[in-house]
Amino acid sequence: MSSETVNVDEFKELANQALPKMYYDYYAGGVDRGTDVFKALALGAHAVLAKASSEPVNVEEFKELAKLTLPKMYYDFYAGGAEDEHTLRENIQAFQRITIRPRVLVDVSQIDTSVTILGHHISAPILVAPTAAHKLAFYEGELATARAAAAAKTIMVLSYSSSCSIEEVASSCNAVRFFQLYVFKRRDISRQLVERAERFGYKAIVLTADAPRLGRREADIKNKMIAIPEKNLEGLITIDVSSDQGSKFETFANKTLDASLRWEDIEWLRSITTLPIIIKGILTREDATKAVEAGVDGIIVSNHGARQLDFAPATVSVLEEVVHAVKARVPVLLDGGVRRGTDVFKALALGAQAVLIGRPVLFGLAAKGEEGVRKVLEMLKNELETSMALSGCPCIKDITRSHVRTHYDKLHSML
Ligand SMILES: Cc1cc2nc3c(=O)[nH]c(=O)nc-3n(C[C@H](O)[C@H](O)[C@H](O)COP(=O)(O)O)c2cc1C
Numbered sequence: 001m002s003s004e005t006v007n008v009d010e011f012k013e014l015a016n017q018a019l020p021k022m023y024y025d026y027y028a029g030g031v032d033r034g035t036d037v038f039k040a041l042a043l044g045a046h047a048v049l050a051k052a053s054s055e056p057v058n059v060e061e062f063k064e065l066a067k068l069t070l071p072k073m074y075y076d077f078y079a080g081g082a083e084d085e086h087t088l089r090e091n092i093q094a095f096q097r098i099t100i101r102p103r104v105l106v107d108v109s110q111i112d113t114s115v116t117i118l119g120h121h122i123s124a125p126i127l128v129a130p131t132a133a134h135k136l137a138f139y140e141g142e143l144a145t146a147r148a149a150a151a152a153k154t155i156m157v158l159s160y161s162s163s164c165s166i167e168e169v170a171s172s173c174n175a176v177r178f179f180q181l182y183v184f185k186r187r188d189i190s191r192q193l194v195e196r197a198e199r200f201g202y203k204a205i206v207l208t209a210d211a212p213r214l215g216r217r218e219a220d221i222k223n224k225m226i227a228i229p230e231k232n233l234e235g236l237i238t239i240d241v242s243s244d245q246g247s248k249f250e251t252f253a254n255k256t257l258d259a260s261l262r263w264e265d266i267e268w269l270r271s272i273t274t275l276p277i278i279i280k281g282i283l284t285r286e287d288a289t290k291a292v293e294a295g296v297d298g299i300i301v302s303n304h305g306a307r308q309l310d311f312a313p314a315t316v317s318v319l320e321e322v323v324h325a326v327k328a329r330v331p332v333l334l335d336g337g338v339r340r341g342t343d344v345f346k347a348l349a350l351g352a353q354a355v356l357i358g359r360p361v362l363f364g365l366a367a368k369g370e371e372g373v374r375k376v377l378e379m380l381k382n383e384l385e386t387s388m389a390l391s392g393c394p395c396i397k398d399i400t401r402s403h404v405r406t407h408y409d410k411l412h413s414m415l
Pocket of ligand 1: 338
């Protein structure tokens with residue numbers, strides 16, 4: 001014990017001598033998830049060291065930390081996708097197939113990442129996507145997320161399925177917020193939510209169009225995912241989901257959502273609000289054209305983070321198709337698989353005005369609360385800034401189609 005320790009293995013040996021076997025085995029075995037942390041604490045450890053102590057240097061590393069922190073059921077709910085998770089992998093890999101065509105000898109001593117989206121000036125084209133139940137990640141839930149979005153000077157889209165109410169989030173800070181809506185079989189409930197959002201200063205309604213019923217998220221089915229408390233629906237609706245079969249979250253959603261919603265219903269939504277309407281979940285030129293004709297004010301190219309239809313295309317692979325159909329009549333945004341500043345750069349080069357991020361926010365929140373979300377937004381903004389500097393684009397408007405080369409471009413050039 002007295003000789004100088006020179007490498008990690010020697011420390012391991014010292015630990016082996018010093019610790020009761022049960023604890024040594026535990027630490028030596030590695031910590032993979034929140035349940036492991038729980039077990040270690042139950043066995044008398046004061047804290048778990050392992051990977052949890054390192055500072056993330058990129059957004060994906062928050063996922064590892066979140067996995068350590070969260071119970072398996074919640075981690076799987078956040079991380080998982082539908083069925084074989086083909087689209088989940090594709091959302092990431094499609095970005096990786098696009099390369100950047102940088103230009104040199106451009107004055108990039110000043111970089112400006114700011115943009116204006118639907119009249120709101122924000123620090124970078126990176127918004128917070130609507131995601132359910134932030135209190136499963138962190139006790140302050142959406143209040144922490146909203147404050148982090150405000151600190152980053154960006155827009156948060158609050159999910160209807162939030163664990164803090166429309167009113168609570170509105171009074172937490174004065175950031176620009178949009179409200180995401182599902183249409184319920186009981187239209188009076190949707191109307192009430194829209195009216196509350198408008199009254200409490202939300203600046204747009206984001207209508208999610210890709211969820212007439214919930215996709216099959218098999219991890220949730222296996223875990224018997226709980227029906228999350230729907231704060232915004234308190235006093236409005238009660239549905240019995242006491243059955244022991246599969247995901248209660250899915251049962252609740254399928255009993256409440258209106259699967260008969262059609263394009264004509266945009267008119268109904270228009271009739272109950274003066275707010276701009278953004279439609280989320282568009283993946284084809286046909287639907288993009290219908291959306292513009294229906295009079296929406298913006299489009300989000302989205303496959304719901306690959307949680308709905310498996311084998312739907314990766315969002316970035318269909319972005320240009322939508323952009324061409326829209327012909328600049330309304331802004332086009334994109335979400336799904338954005339994990340790097342270079343991903344943001346690529347989406348903008350292909351015609352998106354901004355991107356939204358879902359899971360990175362949840363993982364930041366689970367790992368480090370409000371600070372974690374702030375860091376995630378900051379990291380992506382900083383990475384975007386670096387990508388712009390190294391590609392010769394001082395401003396967002398300098399990023400053009402000719403700054404990227406897609407898989408399709410490569411095939412085309414071989415003809
Ligand atoms: C855990 C979770 C919950 C979500 N909840 C909602 C929701 O309530 N409403 C909605 O329109 N989209 C919801 N989404 C989809 C996101 O808005 C967004 O489309 C998706 O997360 C983007 O992909 P990314 O997670 O790869 O960034 C959810 C996504 C996740 C991961």
